[in-house]
Amino acid sequence: MRRFLSLAAVVAIAATASATTMRRYSLEEVRDHAEAVFVGKVVSSTVRPVMNGQLVATDYSIEVSDVLSGEVPAITTVTFLGGKDAHYDVAIPGSPALEAGRSYLFFRTKQPNNTTVGWGQGLYRIEKVKTAGAEQTVLISGDGELLRMSHGTLVRGEAVTVRDGALVKIASSDSQAGDARDTNGVAFNADGTPARRVGPATAVAAEAPGTAATLEDVRIFVRSRQ
Amino acid sequence: MKKLLFVLLIAGSAFAQRTESCTCGIPGQVPTPWEIRHVDPVAQQAAVNAFNTWNLYADILAPQVGSSVTYDLGNGHNEILFRDFSTVPGLDPSTVGFAPSLPNGAFGNFNQCPVPFGTSCGVFSEADVWLSADIDWHVTRPNVDDPRDAAYYYSTAIHEIGHTLGMHHNFKNLSTMNYYQDYAGQFVSRADVLALRRQFPSRAKSVSDLATYPFRYDETVQTGSFGNNALKPATFSPTQVSAGGSITIKNWTIENLGTAAVTSARLRFFLSTDANITTSDIYIGGFKWEPLTSWSDDPDGTAFQIPAGTPAGQYYLGAIVGSGDNLALDGITYNNSWYLPTKLTVGGSPSAVCTPTANRVCLNSNRYAVELKYRTPDGAQNSATAIKYTENSALYWFSGPDNIEMVVKVLNACGLNSHYWVYGAAATDLQFDLTVTDTKSGKVKTYSHAAGTPAGAITDQATFDTCP
Numbered sequence: 001m002r003r004f005l006s007l008a009a010v011v012a013i014a015a016t017a018s019a020t021t022m023r024r025y026s027l028e029e030v031r032d033h034a035e036a037v038f039v040g041k042v043v044s045s046t047v048r049p050v051m052n053g054q055l056v057a058t059d060y061s062i063e064v065s066d067v068l069s070g071e072v073p074a075i076t077t078v079t080f081l082g083g084k085d086a087h088y089d090v091a092i093p094g095s096p097a098l099e100a101g102r103s104y105l106f107f108r109t110k111q112p113n114n115t116t117v118g119w120g121q122g123l124y125r126i127e128k129v130k131t132a133g134a135e136q137t138v139l140i141s142g143d144g145e146l147l148r149m150s151h152g153t154l155v156r157g158e159a160v161t162v163r164d165g166a167l168v169k170i171a172s173s174d175s176q177a178g179d180a181r182d183t184n185g186v187a188f189n190a191d192g193t194p195a196r197r198v199g200p201a202t203a204v205a206a207e208a209p210g211t212a213a214t215l216e217d218v219r220i221f222v223r224s225r226q
Numbered sequence: 227m228k229k230l231l232f233v234l235l236i237a238g239s240a241f242a243q244r245t246e247s248c249t250c251g252i253p254g255q256v257p258t259p260w261e262i263r264h265v266d267p268v269a270q271q272a273a274v275n276a277f278n279t280w281n282l283y284a285d286i287l288a289p290q291v292g293s294s295v296t297y298d299l300g301n302g303h304n305e306i307l308f309r310d311f312s313t314v315p316g317l318d319p320s321t322v323g324f325a326p327s328l329p330n331g332a333f334g335n336f337n338q339c340p341v342p343f344g345t346s347c348g349v350f351s352e353a354d355v356w357l358s359a360d361i362d363w364h365v366t367r368p369n370v371d372d373p374r375d376a377a378y379y380y381s382t383a384i385h386e387i388g389h390t391l392g393m394h395h396n397f398k399n400l401s402t403m404n405y406y407q408d409y410a411g412q413f414v415s416r417a418d419v420l421a422l423r424r425q426f427p428s429r430a431k432s433v434s435d436l437a438t439y440p441f442r443y444d445e446t447v448q449t450g451s452f453g454n455n456a457l458k459p460a461t462f463s464p465t466q467v468s469a470g471g472s473i474t475i476k477n478w479t480i481e482n483l484g485t486a487a488v489t490s491a492r493l494r495f496f497l498s499t500d501a502n503i504t505t506s507d508i509y510i511g512g513f514k515w516e517p518l519t520s521w522s523d524d525p526d527g528t529a530f531q532i533p534a535g536t537p538a539g540q541y542y543l544g545a546i547v548g549s550g551d552n553l554a555l556d557g558i559t560y561n562n563s564w565y566l567p568t569k570l571t572v573g574g575s576p577s578a579v580c581t582p583t584a585n586r587v588c589l590n591s592n593r594y595a596v597e598l599k600y601r602t603p604d605g606a607q608n609s610a611t612a613i614k615y616t617e618n619s620a621l622y623w624f625s626g627p628d629n630i631e632m633v634v635k636v637l638n639a640c641g642l643n644s645h646y647w648v649y650g651a652a653a654t655d656l657q658f659d660l661t662v663t664d665t666k667s668g669k670v671k672t673y674s675h676a677a678g679t680p681a682g683a684i685t686d687q688a689t690f691d692t693c694p
Contacts, residue, residue: 024397024404024405050314050315050316051309051314054298054299055299055314055326057314057315057316058316059315079315079316080316081314081316081317082316094324094337095316097335109318109319112313112315113313113314113315113316113317113318113319114315114316115315115316115317115318116318117318118318118320119318120337142337143337143338143395143397144336144337144338144342159338159340159342161342179244179246179416179417179420179520179521180520181520181521181522181523182515182517182518182519182520182521182522183522184515184516184517185513185514185515185522185524186513186514186515187511187512187513187528187530188511188512188513188514189510189511189530189531190509190510190511190530190531190533191531191533193531195511195528195529195530195531196472196528196529197526197527197528197529198474198476198526198527198528198529199526
């Protein structure tokens with residue numbers, strides 16, 4: 001505990017950020033690694049020390065409204081490293097921070113980790129957006145990627161956010177002019193004769209105009225688990 | 227439920243797009259002092275190597291082994307160390323490392339590039355790298371075909387150190403800040419170096435660095451499993467070919483990580499009997515860029531001809547990047563070459579399979595085809611008539627069977643100098659060309675004699691080196 005107090009004394013005025021190396025799961029792996037998949041609203045949170053007092057974690061109390069798989073009580077918890085309250089202030093940006101009163105879709109790991117699979121990869125914020133006068137519920141991962149359907153398959157989309165009720169692509173505040181491919185390459189054989197460039201074996205299918213995935217799409221996806 | 231078209235939601239979004247690596251947060255002191263708390267000297271050296279990989283491009287990190295203080299997050303020291311991650315609440319069990327930094331908010335509250343508009347970034351007073359003590363780290367460079375779960379210390383350390391420099395995840399480009407498998411993760415990419423130079427302009431070094439990788443990033447694929455489905459390994463096809471045939475190579479990448487365009491960049495492919503690819507191996511062709519400013523790759527493939535004289539056998543396909551026709555290497559060498567684990571089998575040329583004719587004998591169990599052509603004084607070229615005299619020797623005549631013009635023998639001397647020997651003696655002053663073909667290796671040698679001069683003996687013990 002002394003060590004934690006030592007840390008707390010520091011982080012009370014200077015909290016911690018971190019980033020993480022973990023598996024980049026496929027959506028199928030996120031599903032298959034989850035012990036439970038459910039929708040719920042954050043009702044409260046509690047911060048506590050972990051790792052012998054060298055870090056803190058936040059237990060979020062979740063009011064469950066929909067269980068897609070697994071056994072989940074009406075009130076359950078999900079835990080993420082980091083947290084902030086009157087005593088502790090340790091933020092870990094790679095570790096999601098949930099907002100009280102907001103609803104999320106959780107792909108929760110087994111105990112004792114009690115977190116979401118791949119952190120932001122197994123956590124989806126449920127948002128309502130308006131487009132052309134219509135309202136739709138969309139799912140945005142903890143990593144900021146829109147969950148969408150393409151060719152009948154659930155896929156990760158681009159990083160987005162919701163601004164004034166509309167879904168917008170996240171653009172960088174930095175210069176993102178792009179880094180174009182050099183197309184002046186010339187191919188040749190060992191004897192100096194031109195080497196033959198080969199065209200695509202099959203035409204690459206154009207990216208279909210995707211649809212934002214719904215909770216029902218996810219339900220079907222979860223039930224398709226082998 | 228009615229679905230809205232995604233294309234309407236994000237007008238103008240282009241999926242065929244790469245994302246530059248980005249930074250948010252910066253160390254308070256540069257070069258940043260680091261303390262390596264590993265006990266194992268091998269791990270200590272691996273850590274030093276990881277720090278120094280970033281230092282190749284900017285003078286920003288000052289690692290030293292050991293520490294004079296007790297570890298604590300918040301002690302003001304930047305430290306890299308192993309910790310037990312096995313049962314930590316709130317930590318995904320697959321986590322192998324993370325990089326806590328102080329103070330809160332300096333790193334920005336987002337997980338992948340690009341930096342969201344309006345994000346606040348700050349200065350780190352301390353940054354540490356925590357690596358899992360629960361896994362069996364590998365400190366040697368993985369082979370290109372190593373299992374994806376091989377935890378390569380160097381790749382993970384480079385990635386986490388990148389975070390302490392302010393770099394965020396980049397899942398949509400070639401980047402060590404991706405979650406690629408360990409082999410790909412070991413390379414600090416062009417996207418990373420460009421971000422590094424923007425982050426530390428006064429510390430950036432002027433360098434020349436061409437890099438090539440046995441994989442490419444497919445920007446049309448945005449979904450990802452571990453290592454990201456967008457990472458396409460280099461391949462070649464077919465895997466069996468005759469000398470003189472061709473193979474199609476695709477999915478490699480070349481990048482210019484240097485501070486200036488390379489006026490004459492070369493990527494050359496070689497066949498090697500071992501995994502050490504050198505310019506002494508069998509050269510089969512390549513690419514040139516004049517100049518190479520940024521990067522290039524080949525998603526569709528290019529067919530290269532296997533030289534006709536390529537000996538039969540199994541080969542690694544590899545590549546070397548350099549500049550100029552002499553393929554001069556730059557000073558940063560860890561990313562200059564690669565090879566593929568699948569071997570290419572080269573067989574003899576089908577056209578050289580020895581079938582005896584009136585003008586061709588097949589010696590040494592029909593392996594060597596021997597033909598003699600001569601030119602009469604009026605300039606007409608003719609084929610000499612061949613007589614197989616023994617299993618390994620033949621006679622040739624021009625004008626009639628009673629007038630033998632030449633004797634040729636091909637001997638198996640593999641037990642003497644690992645070669646087949648070709649010996650011949652002519653009894654003519656006419657111009658002739660004696661052609662010997664090893665149908666197993668595809669190697670061909672022609673021995674010529676000019677008209678009007680005495681014909682010297684042929685005593686070749688060095689050409690045919692495929693044994694047996």
